Amino acid sequence: MQAELQTPEVAQSQHDLGDSRRRFIANLEPSRRGFVTNYPNFQHWKKVQPEQVYPVAPVNIYVHIPFCAQQCSYCYYRTVTGSRKSEMDRYVDALCKEIEQSSERFGLRERPISSIYFGGGTPTLLDEKSLSKITETLHKYLKLDSNNMLEFTVEGEPVTVIKKKADALKKLGANRISMGVQSLCDDVLKLSNRQDTEEKVTRAIGFAQETGAAVNIDLMSGLAGESMETWQYTVKRALETGVESITVYKTELYANTQYFKDLRNEKITLPNDEEEIEFMRYAMDQFANANYLPWCFFTFTKNGNYQHVHATRIWEGEDYFPFGVSAFGRLGSFLFQNTNDVSNYVEQMERGETPIVRGHRMTALDEIVRDILLGIKLNFLDYGYFHDKYGFNLDSLCGKEINELATKGYVERKDGRLVLTHEGMVQGDYTGKFLARALINQYAV
Ligand SMILES: C[S@@+](CC[C@H](N)C(=O)[O-])C[C@H]1O[C@@H](n2cnc3c(N)ncnc32)[C@H](O)[C@@H]1O
Numbered sequence: 162m163q164a165e166l167q168t169p170e171v172a173q174s175q176h177d178l179g180d181s182r183r184r185f186i187a188n189l190e191p192s193r194r195g196f197v198t199n200y201p202n203f204q205h206w207k208k209v210q211p212e213q214v215y216p217v218a219p220v221n222i223y224v225h226i227p228f229c230a231q232q233c234s235y236c237y238y239r240t241v242t243g244s245r246k247s248e249m250d251r252y253v254d255a256l257c258k259e260i261e262q263s264s265e266r267f268g269l270r271e272r273p274i275s276s277i278y279f280g281g282g283t284p285t286l287l288d289e290k291s292l293s294k295i296t297e298t299l300h301k302y303l304k305l306d307s308n309n310m311l312e313f314t315v316e317g318e319p320v321t322v323i324k325k326k327a328d329a330l331k332k333l334g335a336n337r338i339s340m341g342v343q344s345l346c347d348d349v350l351k352l353s354n355r356q357d358t359e360e361k362v363t364r365a366i367g368f369a370q371e372t373g374a375a376v377n378i379d380l381m382s383g384l385a386g387e388s389m390e391t392w393q394y395t396v397k398r399a400l401e402t403g404v405e406s407i408t409v410y411k412t413e414l415y416a417n418t419q420y421f422k423d424l425r426n427e428k429i430t431l432p433n434d435e436e437e438i439e440f441m442r443y444a445m446d447q448f449a450n451a452n453y454l455p456w457c458f459f460t461f462t463k464n465g466n467y468q469h470v471h472a473t474r475i476w477e478g479e480d481y482f483p484f485g486v487s488a489f490g491r492l493g494s495f496l497f498q499n500t501n502d503v504s505n506y507v508e509q510m511e512r513g514e515t516p517i518v519r520g521h522r523m524t525a526l527d528e529i530v531r532d533i534l535l536g537i538k539l540n541f542l543d544y545g546y547f548h549d550k551y552g553f554n555l556d557s558l559c560g561k562e563i564n565e566l567a568t569k570g571y572v573e574r575k576d577g578r579l580v581l582t583h584e585g586m587v588q589g590d591y592t593g594k595f596l597a598r599a600l601i602n603q604y605a606v
Pocket residue numbers: 229235236237238280281282283316317318319340341342343379380381410411412413414415
């Protein structure tokens with residue numbers, strides 16, 4: 162978690178600690194005297210409780226469902242379409258086996274769970290029986306204590322969120338439903354090979370809202386066929402739904418998509434970067450007028466009330482464990498990912514193997530850079546957090562670049578924080594990448 166703002170006393174004690182560290186090696190002369198027994202010196206060690214020494218750190222759970230009703234033309238996710246029920250059932254069985262096996266193998270059983278996220282693909286494509294089977298398995302093998310478990314999100318495509326499905330999500334305990342809406346203009350949806358229509362989408366949002374869960378909808382700026390006029394309509398209709406939060410993704414073009422092929426064959430055109438920036442500026446103005454406030458630089462919440470726990474915790478560096486094909490996670494300084502082939506995944510689980518195929522142990526530099534890149538998505542970096550965790554002042558690491566960004570109007574230093582300005586938010590990850598580049602260029606070997 163990012164630390165609270167530093168009080169003057171904390172800042173003073175950190176300064177004392179720095180002084181004491183400097184004294185530790187001051188007046189250094191060649192000598193065999195002064196055998197080093199420990200570091201940092203005991204003088205600054207404080208009284209602690211045993212649970213501080215061995216903290217049972219919370220973990221977040223990600224469950225991946227790869228199935229979709231169709232392959233949307235812009236989508237770069239590895240998804241599976243046209244699956245038979247028997248194939249989905251086999252996948253769900255494999256998933257449940259992984260939950261049972263990995264909760265034991267990776268010591269997850271004792272750890273408090275902060276959040277669960279069923280992502281995809283399209284989790285709402287599964288029937289009620291399969292969704293309950295997965296949820297029951299999580300309950301059986303993990304500590305889903307309602308005191309700690311703050312959020313249970315299920316991602317869905319509106320066309321699959323019928324009344325019966327929404328009721329099932331409520332029964333499972335989902336308290337956040339996130340739907341890919343992308344656009345509320347039928348022509349734009351059709352050009353992206355979506356089955357949804359404005360009517361189906363608004364009906365599905367209504368069903369999701371009736372469950373009492375917080376509803377998020379994703380919009381995409383820069384789809385094929387988008388103009389300022391269609392975008393204005395989408396933003397207006399999105400606000401009229403009264404959902405808890407609206408997320409705007411900038412359309413990214415990937416080589417594995419139908420968009421990529423259609424663009425090359427001149428079947429479609431896409432808005433250019435300048436047009437997309439204008440779409441984002443327009444949306445942010447409308448959101449501000451409706452008091453939808455930025456929780457991160459691409460999600461805006463009604464009256465600033467809803468914080469998406471799962472993403473916040475991950476961006477703040479908490480662990481997350483992945484279940485399912487191609488899912489990735491983090492335990493401590495290790496990042497890792499499961500196989501991205503569904504058949505391999507299912508077969509490996511049936512043989513009782515672990516599906517993890519690749520990983521990376523982060524260096525201290527990786528962790529600092531990651532904390533900058535992901536942390537700033539929440540619109541600020543906390544100086545105290547970096548000081549407490551790494552012992553560095555952020556300004557001493559990349560003060561020159563921070564000054565440059567401040568001069569360009571993307572950030573400002575305020576109350577112990579480096580805060581993104583409105584323009585900084587419009588430019589998305591640019592600020593984080595600018596600072597990350599400085600650190601990598603200077604320190605990476
Ligand atoms: C994994 S999808 C889940 C939602 C659900 N399957 C649906 O489409 O309704 C998550 C979100 O990723 C976003 N997305 C997919 N492809 C994208 C792309 N090429 N560029 C930017 N965002 C994209 C979409 O906004 C989508 O809602």
